[in-house]
Amino acid sequence: MTDLQMREERFPDRSGLANGSAAAAILAAGFGCFILGVLALAADISKAFANLLIFYEPTGPLSGVTCSSISLWLLTWLILARRWNGKTVAIVKINALAFALLSFGLLLTFPPFMDSLQGK
Amino acid sequence: METTVRSFVTILHGLLFGGFFLMAVYGFGFEFCRTSFMKKPVILTDRGLRIERAYLILVVAVSWVVVISGAFIIYPWYRAVPPPGTTDLSLYPRRFLMSSPTTSGWHNLGMEWKEHVAWMAAISMTVVAYLLTKYRAVMKEHPQIRIAVLVFIATAFFSASIAGVFGVMLNKHAPIQGGTNIQLMKESK
Numbered sequence: 001m002t003d004l005q006m007r008e009e010r011f012p013d014r015s016g017l018a019n020g021s022a023a024a025a026i027l028a029a030g031f032g033c034f035i036l037g038v039l040a041l042a043a044d045i046s047k048a049f050a051n052l053l054i055f056y057e058p059t060g061p062l063s064g065v066t067c068s069s070i071s072l073w074l075l076t077w078l079i080l081a082r083r084w085n086g087k088t089v090a091i092v093k094i095n096a097l098a099f100a101l102l103s104f105g106l107l108l109t110f111p112p113f114m115d116s117l118q119g120k
Numbered sequence: 121m122e123t124t125v126r127s128f129v130t131i132l133h134g135l136l137f138g139g140f141f142l143m144a145v146y147g148f149g150f151e152f153c154r155t156s157f158m159k160k161p162v163i164l165t166d167r168g169l170r171i172e173r174a175y176l177i178l179v180v181a182v183s184w185v186v187v188i189s190g191a192f193i194i195y196p197w198y199r200a201v202p203p204p205g206t207t208d209l210s211l212y213p214r215r216f217l218m219s220s221p222t223t224s225g226w227h228n229l230g231m232e233w234k235e236h237v238a239w240m241a242a243i244s245m246t247v248v249a250y251l252l253t254k255y256r257a258v259m260k261e262h263p264q265i266r267i268a269v270l271v272f273i274a275t276a277f278f279s280a281s282i283a284g285v286f287g288v289m290l291n292k293h294a295p296i297q298g299g300t301n302i303q304l305m306k307e308s309k
Contacts, residue, residue: 017258019265022251026268029247033240033275040236058196062235066191073243091264099271102240106275109236111229 020084023094028080030098030105032073037108039065044114125299126197133194134287137186142280144179145245148252149273161260176249183242183276190238190283197296198231213294226293230286238283244276 043050043061053064107113123131155162164172202212209216217227251269259266 017255017262019262022255022262022265022268025247025250026265026272029243029272032243036236036239036243056192058199059192060199062191062195065236066187066239069239070243091262095264095268098268102271102275106237106240106279109233109240111232 018086018088019091020087020089021081023089023091024077024080024084026091027094027098027101028073028077030101031076032069033105034101034108035072035105036065036069037105039069041108041114041117045118121304122301123304124297124301126194127295127297128302128304129189130194130197130291130296133186133189134284134291137182137189138280138284138287141179141182141186141241141245142277142284144182145241145273145277145280148179148248149270149277152269152273155259161257173253176252180242180246180249183245183280187238187242190287191235194296195235197298198290198294210295211298213290213296216294217290223293226286226290230290234283234286234290237279239279241276241279241283244272244279248272248276 039053043053043065050061053061053068055067056063197213199214200212202209202215206212209219214227214231217223217231248269251265251272255262255265259269
């Protein structure tokens with residue numbers, strides 16, 4: 001098998017570069033933003049949970065919300081990248097899911113929406 | 121030109137780093153849209169590609185400096201608890217804002233939103249930089265990746281704008297100040 005044939009087998013799309021790595025980054029980012037919103041809401045709802053998220057006292061629960069979200073984002077990216085690197089995946093569906101997670105995450109950071117979910 | 125250490129650090133966070141980031145994201149968005157209408161793809165020299173990559177890394181680094189300095193340096197100053205019996209709340213911005221119904225909204229909406237949404241700007245810009253670095257040459261063959269880049273650039277710009285606007289307004293109504301006085305420039309007599 002020639003080098004070109006091996007390359008085309010590994011990267012079957014026209015551009016010669018699989019979209020798996022991109023899909024992993026996109027979905028992980030959407031998930032990371034979503035988790036940030038969820039943790040922000042959870043800390044707002046529950047004082048006990050908020051106290052658990054005090055990683056750095058001067059910053060308060062925000063320290064745990066942000067550190068946890070970033071950690072989960074990076075971990076998700078690593079896992080997805082290992083699974084999808086070099087592969088071609090259904091990026092249309094992955095984009096749709098990522099954008100939905102991103103949108104909901106953004107919405108969850110908006111205080112009036114957070115309050116409405118809590119019936120305030 | 122006298123100021124305080126805390127005020128100066130806040131200016132660096134918001135005006136220098138935050139302002140630079142906002143302009144950079146806008147520039148990326150504009151340039152990325154412009155390339156959609158090019159008849160021929162832009163082909164950079166090797167040096168051009170290295171400069172572009174370095175600039176992308178710089179913008180991402182600045183975004184993380186902004187959010188980390190905001191959350192872990194300036195935010196503690198903002199939310200500091202005054203000692204019992206304190207009547208002058210000017211050094212305790214959060215307490216100062218919450219002390220009146222006419223200003224509490226700046227905290228309840230402004231800071232409560234800004235402190236979380238800004239991180240999405242950093243996450244988004246990191247993804248944009250990764251996608252532009254890895255898929256730049258083949259972006260036309262990957263329309264879905266192109267769409268994702270545009271969505272995340274828009275997210276970064278929106279998030280940073282919210283953080284920036286409310287940051288300015290919060291500092292206007294309850295300035296972060298305190299620490300040692302410093303002279304940025306002495307007046308000539």
